[in-house]
Amino acid sequence: MTLEIRHFRYFVAVAEEGHITRAAEKLGMQQPPLSQRIRLIEDKLGARLFLRRARGVELTREGRVFLEIARSLLSQHEGAFEAVRRAARGQTGRLCVGATPTSVFHPIVPLSIRSFRDEFPQVRLTLEERLPADLIKGLRDESIDVAFLRAERYEEGWLSVRRLLTEPMIVALPTGHRLACVTKAIALRDLERESFIIFARQTGPAFFEATNAACRQAGFSPTIGQEAPRITSALNLVAAGFGICVVPFSVSRMDMEGIVFRQLKGPVRPTAPINIVSRRNDSAAVVRNFLIRVQKAKAAANQK
Template sequence: MDSLGRDSHGRDVHSRDLRYFVAVAQELHFTRAAERLFVSQPALSKQIRALERQLGADLFVRESRGVRLTRAGAALLPYAQQVLEHWRSAVGAVEHAKTEERATLRVGMSTRPARGGLLPAVRSRFGDAHPQATVRLRQVSWEDASAGLADGAADVAFVWLPLPDMERYGWVVVAEEPRHVALPATHRLADRDEIDFADLLDEPFLALPKSAGALRDYWLALDARAGHPPRIGAEIASTDETYEALVDGRGVCLAAAGNAPLITLGGVVTRPVRGITPSRFALAWRVGDDRRPLVAAYIKACGEALGRAE
């Protein structure tokens, strides 16, 4: 028998033939094997005879009380079992792939990636490649800088860098934007077109929750303070909380240029800031998850939407 399951005469040997053979070889009794297989004993005997003709060898010695394997049958048995085991594994792999294709991909975000129509473009490309998959968007509080990746609530996520525990994640930057400062319209610096970060060092800042870790430090611009500790006016975990705290005069905060329209709703202005690095918005995933078909497909769709070669 070759690797394609054909006998020496080129005729196909089906997995059913091998299942029948293995059942008889294990039971050493045609009637018990037939009951195990839920087929009639005559049908089973006929199929075994057909297999013996295909192979050109008797597989069993028929006796009054049952059967025993011939030398040829004993030689075939371990290979037949191996083929059936591989076939079961193959069927399982196919079922897993089908399930993956139909599965739901959860996309986390704390800031909606409206930039340049990115999200609709990714959704369109992903949907074309995987029409049976469902994409669910999950809005996550700023308390979780990973937007659901850390606790498994999201499969991929649009996040701001840096992430806590960066080594756990892979990512691709989808937007790089200057950081602006948001402040009350009545603030002493509000009439400037641009503000030096040095002029903000003593201002009370609105801070992300401590659980945001490195991201909290980033939006407080610790790297640009040269050891000058920030004053925390309030903690914020959403756009609404940020706006209310700004209007109340509890502090100022840094924001990506693309997010400025979300908080300039009246009584709040944003201005470009000199002396700090731009922000980076990214699509991120857990290390190793990029091997999952839907995760890999979403990453690819994002790259295509950004016009990058994959």
């Protein structure tokens, strides 16, 4: 006979009850089959585990040793099953969240992450800030599970894209700029002669396209100055007086010396979306749980 998990349960029940009949009732079985199983276990081990007394059974020295082993094995067995169940529910494991350099400034990103970590503390969550092309590559090779991205459209058919919000874009000016003293919103047409600092078109074309389209609709083509790979480098160029930059409204949360932010007015104003993007056929529970928390964060942000 090969000892199975059920045999260890039989033995532990008898040892804890000290009585075969009561153990049989606890296990939902008859007393004779249980007695037979205990004898088979003893035969298999070649050791006597119980002393039979008039009012029950008593563990032998060998029985006490086997009880420790049986309890440990049952605990490991249940622990393994529970670990798998928790992973299947998305309560354990790992999750890599990606975000573009500008999306991290919007409250929905930290709110989503904080909400998820509070509810699923045993999931190891990491945040990767990368350029859009790198985020999509990470989603493709599965080094990233979900990402906050800004583009209006996506060519990759394997992506699942959910629009979270669309925020207005504003203009970042150096503090010494002629329009910096204007406290009201600025018309996009008033920026016609300015040098625009833009994000690199090859790695993140969304803002360039939005800015360029809005300027054309306002009646002019923007003069492109320098390209910057990230929002921080773009704003540093603005602060140094190299030009102006159109950025999402949430970037104004950054307190940066040498820069003022002004809203744009007029019938044509560029906007910046935030999407939550994942792989279309990804059925991982941990990803599903995060997407649910993102939607809850969206609802909470809309109520403010």
